[in-house]
Amino acid sequence: MDHCLFNIKGTGCLAPPPPPPSADATIQFSVGLNGVNRRDDTETVQTLLNNASARTGVPKKLLKVDGWVGPLTVGAIHEFQKAQFGSSDGRVDPNQKTIRRLNEISKLTPAKPPAVPAPPVLTPRERAFEVLPLATLWVSLASVHLNILLSSFKFNGGKIADPTAFNTVNTHFHLDREPNKVEANLQELIRLYGLILRTFSDAQTIFLDGPAVANSPFADAPMGGFQLPGTEFHRITFRPGFVNCGPNTRSAMLVHEGAHFVGGINEISHFAMEFPAPDGQPQGKGNVRNYAQLLTKEAMRNASSFAAFAIHAATGTDHRYGAADITK
Template identity: 30%
Template structure:
């Protein structure tokens, strides 16, 4: 399995894809056979396919960028899918493998946006703004560590409550028996362990605790290194694609298990060491931020984003079935109702559990 970056999108979602390297395309609905085929989306796909050479899967004859799906457009989609993916269903979905392949292969010519106008690149931070932003991240890390510590404390209290079991008739301190019950309730809100046995609950509490333990190690290491080397060499860095169309729809990205991704000689792995498209010089032990889009974001928004990306960063690598992915997120209707396994493997759940643990009140979802 090839490594990918985990990219937190501007709308709150997250996507597993190759690192940004060229102008990206996005569609609101599926295009092609059985798709919604919104005219603007169709024009976007037609233009994107036209930007691919025929030898590399593009249409033999350029498509008319007219917003209508006909047999030539479907045939062009199928040709591209067969060439790039090894299969074809004639449809391109908004977050599917075909559009990720097109984004990774983009020739740099932007597809038309609504109304046929070219999309506008996001703001690009200046060198001074980049430096101040990285310093801001550094200043937020003690608070991020507090969020993590409160998540750890709540897990410990919930675990103690589960171990105690129901109170006995001779319990000398019945008023103290429910200590940890509300903490378990908060864990259940985000990770849904309620129907499992106490043994399974303890295993899952311990598993989540290990993720937060590793987050805490990363942040502590950052805080210790900063006085010696400055924030400019830490785990948190400006995105090299900041200010380009490639950075239009995301607010952060990192790598599965990137924290401990090393070459045999001990040096950090680079994106070129693995099966990537696009840039080859991205360090895998880094979380990247398109600074221009984040200058006005609130501290709580940034803190939750940091913890979200840390869950990917410290979790298992891409080949592990236990890697922390993005099966749901805070702008989806199912965010608080997915099943137990899904929640335990979703970065957004770790970010929000820590946020509510630290802020000690029900928080607004999504965080702004």
């Protein structure tokens, strides 16, 4: 039994092969503070310092490899020596410890940059939950606005006491076009916004992911689904197109879908889009009036009006978030 590892083809035991020649970089003269600072030597040291920077993070900054010794190169030598030896003279001498250590470190594998975790890929439903607090705030403030208006309306014997607050509602629901039904219509709006809040509070059950559908790329709610618990209609689905919409747009869509959902069966649909603001566009079969022209009973069945009023009441501004610029 031959224990010689290098016995090749019966030639006897050979000496192990020599290690590969050292690839150490060398300098002929000193580089750095009070050094000779030859250009090629300086480039060698600058390259080694940059290697050290990539592998250990020290020196902190990469040098320009230009063969010139200035404060940055001397500073980098000091920084490297302090980190490695605890003291520094700012100079690299041929065959001395600094050049040796620089070479040792250059052979290490460069440190990988810290992995930046990829942002989580959220589903449409998760993107809906992101903005649920905002949508809930809007709807809550819409309810507060309507309740205050109704109280003051009753207190003043059926007269509008705060025209500004009334106009905020009127811009979207045109209550002035049914002057004898202002109180009843305010009560109905309060009831519907309250149901939207109840829907939002049950979002864990009601909000679902849905497939992309040609005529409904963002979100969909069966009209009156709220009345049908335990059925396939008792859900609001969010579609792939929803994912890339901005937060205000998504939040407006939550309110819009919420309105479809909480009205009666086939009640709250589309009569006019809120775009382009302020007049909007007629929407749906046979509708000819734009957003500003809708009859009260149409506006109160128009999902877009529910979203736009909630935003107006909550922010004090008639933003028309939704389909106009979906990145907002």
